[in-house]
Amino acid sequence: MAKQISFFLSLYRMRRHSASPIEAARWAFDPCRQNHETNTSAAHLQVLIRKHQKLGPDPFTQEEVEHLLTKFGSDRGRDFYEFSFFSGMRPSEMLALKWTNVDLRAGSELVDATLTRGKMKGTKISAAREIELTSRTLRVLEHQRKLTQLAGGVVFVGD
Template sequence: MDRGNRGITIRGNSAQIAFTYQGVRCRETLPIPPTKTAQKELALKLQSIKYEIKIGTFDYLKHFPFSKKAKELRKTRPDRYTIGEGLKSWLQRNQSRFQTSTLQDYNSAIYHHLIPAFGEITIAELTANMIKEWLNNLPRSNKRKSNVLTPLRQMYDEMYHDEIIDKNPLERVKNLPTQSREPKPFTQEEVTKILNELTGQEKNLIQFAFWSGLRTSELIALRWQDVDLEQNRIFVKTACVRGQLKETKTKSGKREVTLQPQAREALLNQQTYTEKLNDTVFHDPRTNNSWKDDQPIRKNVWTPALKKAGIEYRNPYQTRHTFASTLLSRGENPLWVAQQMGHKDWGQIIKIYGQWIPPSR
């Protein structure tokens, strides 16, 4: 029941005080002993709150740090809201927009890198120099460093556009330069040596990789229903990233690829193993299941084959470079090669593989 002080309601061992802040009627419950002294102190507290609101110094968080409204107001206080809280809230709000693989990357960046480094710092405290110093000491590639910063960039950008902060320190932190994947294609002699060290499904997989130009994620997602041997073609529609099937990254990535004779041969040899399963074309012979990602291929198939063949290690992506350089060297139209590779235009082909394009006659 109300004990006479306007804005204060006593209920047993607690009291509710009410006041208007920023045009909103606010009510907060506090535990107090049932004594007149406690009630007088509460009346003084309410009087102090109203005075602070009047002169513009009221700090909701200071008076009621555990209230739901205070927690909501923290988000508008960059001097109180921590980067850790902000990143968790940003990820929760936006997670439905992301592909599974992207969400996994952001979770890793936030919980393994950003929160350990900046989680306890308030939004307002972060400076461009702090980020640069941290990046300088982070033992990761420049590309990975840029990827790690992405959730932090997006969170600060969102807060800036919502006018919660009036400056964004990330605007003064440029992404670090990355080295492009310099093509180091294999010679046909090296290709033969590598394939000679492989048998069965493993040989079929690598032979097809060399002669189709598909990315590893596209190779392991290729299904028999997307293979058209009668018309000598395949349809690249999906990619498998970390065990998750998804559509190709770009519109141009969804494409029709003409089968080179060696790629066709690999598919014909693979039919014995998996065609009747009506599933993905290439399976891991150790598990008799589809490949989940490129790691077991790299570890169990690719690296041992190169070692046995006595060939210097290059990553599996070089099979794609080998495909492109081989077609271009024999005079195929760069625009057609670009389409086979899933590039948006042939400018990328010229940029990456220009040295393999014969001069026009």
């Protein structure tokens, strides 16, 4: 663990002092250099490491989701966000979701496009993927089917 921390501190110093990656690697793996990083306190190491870490996800609880869903005035808004909470899709993927990619009998959907700034594009990972639908997302799609399937090819259509 101490060697890993030492290595990351070395990379931190490399970025701070604009050393080349080769110089930083030599410095980090040089067995003759003095290992002064391991003499620092654990609290100091935590501050340096935490400075560059991103916060982890903080998802809503089930009670918070249910409370939020009761606050929508329109069925379309509630359907969109309920589908969002329980499908795990990105908003741009949901906006580009077409009825031709939804298989209600099999309970799955194919995600192969996004709608970003009014333009259809490929997905973020540039590969189509199939998502298994939960009973809750299937119920939302059944409700949306009555509203939007005949109106056009997209599942979630704005008013």
